[in-house]
Amino acid sequence: xxxxxxxxxxxxxxxxxxxxxxxxxxxxxxxxxxxxxxxxxxxxxxxxxxxxxxxxxxxxxxxxxxxxxxxxxxxxxxxxxxxxxxxxxxxxxxxxxxxxxxxxxxxxxxxxxx
Amino acid sequence: xxxxxxxxxxxxxxxxxxxxxxxxxxxxxxxxxxxxxxxxxxxxxxxxxxxxxxxxxxxxxxxxxxxxxxxxxxxxxxxxxxxxxxxxxxxxxxxxxxxxxxxxxxxxxxxxxxxxx
Numbered sequence: 001x002x003x004x005x006x007x008x009x010x011x012x013x014x015x016x017x018x019x020x021x022x023x024x025x026x027x028x029x030x031x032x033x034x035x036x037x038x039x040x041x042x043x044x045x046x047x048x049x050x051x052x053x054x055x056x057x058x059x060x061x062x063x064x065x066x067x068x069x070x071x072x073x074x075x076x077x078x079x080x081x082x083x084x085x086x087x088x089x090x091x092x093x094x095x096x097x098x099x100x101x102x103x104x105x106x107x108x109x110x111x112x113x114x
Numbered sequence: 115x116x117x118x119x120x121x122x123x124x125x126x127x128x129x130x131x132x133x134x135x136x137x138x139x140x141x142x143x144x145x146x147x148x149x150x151x152x153x154x155x156x157x158x159x160x161x162x163x164x165x166x167x168x169x170x171x172x173x174x175x176x177x178x179x180x181x182x183x184x185x186x187x188x189x190x191x192x193x194x195x196x197x198x199x200x201x202x203x204x205x206x207x208x209x210x211x212x213x214x215x216x217x218x219x220x221x222x223x224x225x226x227x228x229x230x231x
Contacts, residue, residue, distance in 0.1 A: 004156075036222075043118070044157070044205070044222040090156050101170060102220070104149075104156030 002027050004093050006105035014113050015083055021076040021108045023065075023091030033067055033074040034092040034102065035059075044090065050074065061085075086112045116140070118223035120206050126229045127196045135191045135226045137206030144212055146189050147220060148181055149205040157205055163189060164212050196230045203227045 119138040149157035159173040165186035183189040207220040
């Protein structure tokens with residue numbers, strides 16, 4: 001079955017430290033990849049996406065993710081986190097075009113400590 | 115409004131009651147999705163509309179769940195004879211074009227939290 005796995009349910013990290021949130025998926029077909037973020041008491045927001053082209057994609061607030069087809073991964077990284085990055089992060093995958101059906105991972109809570 | 119609006123934000127129902135959850139998508143958005151998010155889990159797909167047509171309802175967990183979008187804008191998710199396992203946050207999302215992939219971005223509402231006692 002097609003699935004998305006986020007290996008860490010919680011990631012505590014100190015402010016200004018680097019962070020990596022891991023995401024792996026299972027699929028034998030082409031995929032489209034997304035990271036969504038949910039700040040406290042807010043709805044899900046798209047952070048970044050990979051549809052085609054360069055395998056390294058970046059967000060406006062310093063996050064980046066790299067699509068690795070051979071390892072079926074799409075890990076999210078940031079070299080220096082801020083307190084305001086504290087949120088729930090969801091990796092999502094779409095396995096076919098034109099359906100809108102995203103499969104989400106279980107989520108990773110990023111806790112940035114001062 | 116500027117974003118996806120869902121109501122009610124919180125709903126407490128007794129087991130066996132029927133509930134209706136409303137989603138008002140961003141104006142002009144063709145596609146509308148419903149997801150269910152249980153506590154500590156990621157969202158799970160329920161159903162998808164393109165305008166008024168329900169193109170995919172493969173995620174609806176039982177025939178107690180019913181969704182409609184009669185005029186291609188506002189959508190209602192109805193759950194009949196609610197059970198405790200229906201307790202979850204129900205998320206609505208919309209996108210401008212058909213299918214999520216044309217834009218790659220879904221705009222989510224804040225969700226409706228349903229608690230079944």
